[in-house]
Amino acid sequence: MTKTLGAVATALAAWMTAPAALADTIKVGLVGEFSGPFADYGKEMMAGIKAYQKIHGDTVGGHKIEIVTKDTTGPSPEIAKRVAQELIVQDKVQFLAGFGLTPNAMAVAPIATQSKTPMVVMNAATAAITTASPYIVRFSFTLPQMTVPMATWASKNGVKSVYTVASDYGPGIDAEETFIKAFKANGGTIVGSVRVPLKSPEFAPFVQRVKDAKPQAVFVFLPAGEQGIAFMKSFNERGLAQAGIKVIAPGDLTDDNVLDAMGDPILGVITTHNYSAAHDSPENKAFLKAFADANGTSMRPNFMAVAAYDGMAAIYETVRKLNGKIDGEKAMDVLKNFKTTSPRGAVAIDPATREIVETVYVRRVERRDGKLYNVEFDSFPNVKDPTKE
Numbered sequence: 001m002t003k004t005l006g007a008v009a010t011a012l013a014a015w016m017t018a019p020a021a022l023a024d025t026i027k028v029g030l031v032g033e034f035s036g037p038f039a040d041y042g043k044e045m046m047a048g049i050k051a052y053q054k055i056h057g058d059t060v061g062g063h064k065i066e067i068v069t070k071d072t073t074g075p076s077p078e079i080a081k082r083v084a085q086e087l088i089v090q091d092k093v094q095f096l097a098g099f100g101l102t103p104n105a106m107a108v109a110p111i112a113t114q115s116k117t118p119m120v121v122m123n124a125a126t127a128a129i130t131t132a133s134p135y136i137v138r139f140s141f142t143l144p145q146m147t148v149p150m151a152t153w154a155s156k157n158g159v160k161s162v163y164t165v166a167s168d169y170g171p172g173i174d175a176e177e178t179f180i181k182a183f184k185a186n187g188g189t190i191v192g193s194v195r196v197p198l199k200s201p202e203f204a205p206f207v208q209r210v211k212d213a214k215p216q217a218v219f220v221f222l223p224a225g226e227q228g229i230a231f232m233k234s235f236n237e238r239g240l241a242q243a244g245i246k247v248i249a250p251g252d253l254t255d256d257n258v259l260d261a262m263g264d265p266i267l268g269v270i271t272t273h274n275y276s277a278a279h280d281s282p283e284n285k286a287f288l289k290a291f292a293d294a295n296g297t298s299m300r301p302n303f304m305a306v307a308a309y310d311g312m313a314a315i316y317e318t319v320r321k322l323n324g325k326i327d328g329e330k331a332m333d334v335l336k337n338f339k340t341t342s343p344r345g346a347v348a349i350d351p352a353t354r355e356i357v358e359t360v361y362v363r364r365v366e367r368r369d370g371k372l373y374n375v376e377f378d379s380f381p382n383v384k385d386p387t388k389e
């Protein structure tokens with residue numbers, strides 16, 4: 001009898017600790033590119049989340065925050081859809097997050113709507129994404145948001161003729177169309193445009209066309225990472241710099257994570273973007289330290305890591321404000337009104353559009369202490385996505 005009671009007491013004690021903690025766990029399903037040519041996207045997002053948890057811990061208001069990762073393996077709408085469904089049905093996540101590439105975000109939007117699950121976009125940057133579901137909130141940027149300032153800056157600084165090169169899918173088409181419209185409105189001339197495939201582009205023939213057209217500058221949008229390295233290699237080999245052609249671009253080209261691998265040909269390139277590892281602020285210093293403490297120093301944080309860091313801050317605030325009871329509508333109310341001082345500067349979600357309002361910096365690639373950085377020298381504060389104004 002005593003023995004039985006003892007066993008019951010032990011079982012009860014175990015029940016009171018373990019399942020109670022489990023019931024309070026909030027799960028975030030991170031849908032990202034963790035393998036294939038875009039594997040750095042998932043890694044950067046996860047590393048940004050780890051930096052956030054390094055500073056703020058993995059619990060908020062008594063609720064443990066668990067990240068469940070799923071790999072899309074690249075731009076694969078079918079896989080993105082399947083893993084998002086698994087996260088909701090099997091893992092019972094309360095939030096979806098991540099999404100490096102537009103096709104993956106677009107494929108999951110209807111699932112967020114049907115299941116009323118908040119979907120925190122940490123990179124995918126085609127303007128239309130937030131219109132695909134009322135449960136989407138974006139912590140990154142849109143290509144039009146970064147590109148209008150580039151066109152404005154170029155026009156004011158003597159650039160009169162441009163050739164555009166853009167990746168042939170959502171964000172590239174947004175960047176190309178926005179640049180052409182804004183640049184022409186400022187009196188500029190477009191001497192040619194080319195779209196390159198998203199998968200395995202071979203840049204040499206495109207770069208040659210640019211050279212033959214003799215523009216003052218080439219405007220380039222390529223998805224962050226390896227493609228920028230390949231583009232700059234062709235640009236260098238074909239002697240475009242010697243021919244006097246300048247490169248201007250949204251900051252995806254000079255992604256902090258690959259900048260050093262581009263070497264000297266990237267020096268002096270001017271881009272517009274929301275984050276540089278060289279941004280001088282106490283928040284960025286704390287972020288860089290936490291990022292290195294959590295992930296080691298072989299990887300430099302880029303704009304995807306920062307968007308993931310801020311997206312996590314918003315998820316933590318939502319869990320705290322709702323005491324862990326995550327109802328889709330109520331969660332969206334908190335997420336839509338989120339504001340913070342990010343490592344990139346002050347940011348706020350615009351509740352009308354669920355897009356982030358942020359400073360767009362004009363930066364020049366320079367060498368500092370032996371490393372290449374996007375050094376900010378001008379800025380456009382409080383920029384909204386221009387397609388929704």
Ligand code: PHB
Binds near residue numbers: 101123124170223224
């Ligand atoms: C996207 O697929 O939306 C995307 C990918 C990489 C970028 C920007 C946008 O650098």
